[in-house]
Amino acid sequence: MRAPDFWGRRGGIAPLLLSPVAAIYAAATARRMARPGWQAPVPVICCGGATAGGAGKTTLAMDIGSRIQARGTPAHFLLRGYGGSVKGPVQVEPGRHGSEAVGDEALLLAALAPTWVSADRAAGAQLAVAEGAGAIVMDDGLQNPTLAKTLSLLTIDGGYGFGNGHVIPAGPLRESVAAAAARCDAAVLIGPDETGALELLPPTLPVLRGDLVSGPEMAGLAGENVFAFCGIASPRKFFNTLRQGGAVVAGTESFADHYPFDAGDLKALLDQAERLGAIPVTTRKDWVRIPPEFQGRVRVVSVTLRWDDPSQIEALLDRALQQGSLGTA
Template structure:
């Protein structure tokens, strides 16, 4: 399975990025045409989409998990809908964490099953019908903001305030799936992670609701790891985001190793990391998302850092979701 390495020029505007501008026009044009002419299906239960405008690394899955936990506390049955990116199965199918591995259904789908029923499917409409047959009161869709075929009753656009929109250009010249302003217009609510270091607030209409949140690691894990040497590795959209979080919470990260997003680790890569950590007397850590892409017999040597979403104003979120109760 091929994993994607984010081009360096996606982060800054430079001649290399500008060379791809004609292809960006084509990508944007095809996307608009698909949205303009698509026939949209409305599911029999509400569909909440958690999407983004930047390719990879926005933190959508933890937000989906947070929404799922909210609905479960209200005695509702949320069913997660995932594309199954990185997996070989096209679906639609119900993910079985005891039978399926990341190579089959993707890493995100396996994480979602820890909170609730999860359906994968390249065809979102067919997948939504399967979700309803599984008893869904509400469908929480991980990604799919740019997919026009399934009607969304609520669209949350997730934005990383630390990263912003990269060089501001559309794929392949930059990281954007579409123009930022166009995505904001279509979204019902913006979810802003972290500090607004790129002045995105100024580009969001004052009438558009904004939820602020941050990613918080498991406090017990952090306390246990404090004072130890930490070697961290990650194959996610923006590994630096993970490393910064560890350091921000006081961990002594002495070395890091980056891999492409959704990278499937082979045993030799992991054995090398384990040996290097042992040589330096360090504790080897990664993300929970990365761990499911590692052979099970090697997982015991690695500590996955579990994270959750902490909302600045939980009442604002509850008010937003109350109409689906």
Template sequence: MKLKTPRWWYRRQGGGALAVLLQPLAALFADQTARRIAGDPGYDPGVPVISIGNLTVGGSGKTPVVREVLHMLARNGVDAHAVSRGHGGRLPGPIQVDPDRHTADEVGDEPLMLAQDHPVWISRDRAAGARAAVEAGAQVVVLDDGHQNPSVRKTRSVIVVDGETRNGDWPFGDGRVVPAGPMREPLEAGLARADSVIVMLPTDLATPDPELLAVFGDYPVRVARLEPLRSPSAGPKVGFAGIAKPWRVEQSLRAAGVDLKAFHGFADHGTYTDRELSALARGAEALGAGLITTEKDWVRLPPEWRRRVESWPVRVRFEDEDVILNLLPQDPRDRD
């Protein structure tokens, strides 16, 4: 059973006594992560490797950044393949994702979404996945969610951070590691392995919070935004999402002018049961509304439900279009 992300994780001084009680487990988790990272020099696949990761448990916009990186590299004539663990899928890999054949239960929702446009490999053994991608012709490997995985040697490591700091939110909460907070590892440890930071802003926020920028010191910081690929269809809607921060989807739908009658949050990567979907459909019908969800959620729906639910895809827009290309050597065959 998957649990929804605790809202208090992303509040300063959130969790209170519960966060304090969970701190010993958090310290153990952080120690295990540090030992794993320190003990593996990483497999060198022979081509540049860009790692797109984050410091928190989801909700930063990492996978849309991976997709845009693949788009940008393809536009510049670079054959780039993504490699993912395939979180939420049951196949161990390495296997190239085929969106016409595979399901989210097999390969995970994020790889299935990315594979609509680009070559994507899933592998619980990231090194084996990178090897398979290179053997298939990849000139660049883009690691989806690779920052805490040391098994592949990285040319560049990029961290994606949710830049929304309004209404009491803070991307790192109180800086506590899971399960006492949202951090996968202490902030300083994660930043020490990063080459640059991408701050994801909502479309209605002009500039990042200066206090947030100060956290990154001299690290290169780039700004990006999630923007809808198209406007939702007309009429009232009931929204739902099973991502790390479902409340962000609700905010974005309202900001896009959707007449949102209700919104329901579910656990990240969770499987929707027919009972849950039927309840959503009955609730929407009672309100005279249609159902709408994220593209990541939509690919997890059974085929018969995809016809009844509207997908709301988004893409990343960088303020600096050369943000990723500047991270690579001039020739992908030449590496640092």
């Protein structure tokens, strides 16, 4: 689904009309989060967010998982598998599972390290530990109480912030910013703070800053005409990434987040690219949702997280991994 337009702008009558329902939603979340979660015998790092939709959580999780692996600790990823039919707990097998089963983020993560899809995060974590996980990196799950976290990070998209500042359905927030921030050890701001989101955070909450940068595939597209399409939370961000990388964006097409592309969609998109004399390009997250017979005809541009000060995230991981190891003693 596409988020309502009013979620992204301040003011208007819709948030006011929906505020009673939003209050009920927020209260239910608070009651749920008051329950204690299972304490894993290994560190659990949660890359969460306050808003529904994309904020860069998967990219952050991939970065952290890679840093943990580089230390010699076997990291496993854990997520709900949004958009997939499998409730789990199950280990993702890219050759057997498609995005319709486990969701697109799970396939991206599984290319890096063992990945578990589980609506019940505690059950997924238990299996991960049994299979040798030395640390668990959660993609989302800040509002899931079933698993205790060693380190929780509040991921913020600098271009979107906290939207209109209201809780679902009056806005994009899953809970108030204050409630989410109170359970986090730090915030991670991805991109410039264009909405004043940092002003809503407690002054004592550390803020780490970074930006999304295009992968090495971008070098082969510099100066080329491209037709860009995607079904992600912030299509504009992807299109701008291509322009900043030197591609000439001849046309664009955007779909709802996690949109399930079918053969008809791809035929129409490839026809449009041909009419424009452009190379069809999409994100890695979208590419895994393309029917396999079309994947070879579409170029991919991946993104990675570039930290302003990498030593800050390394220090947080040092502390989290030490705390987790002490918990097993």
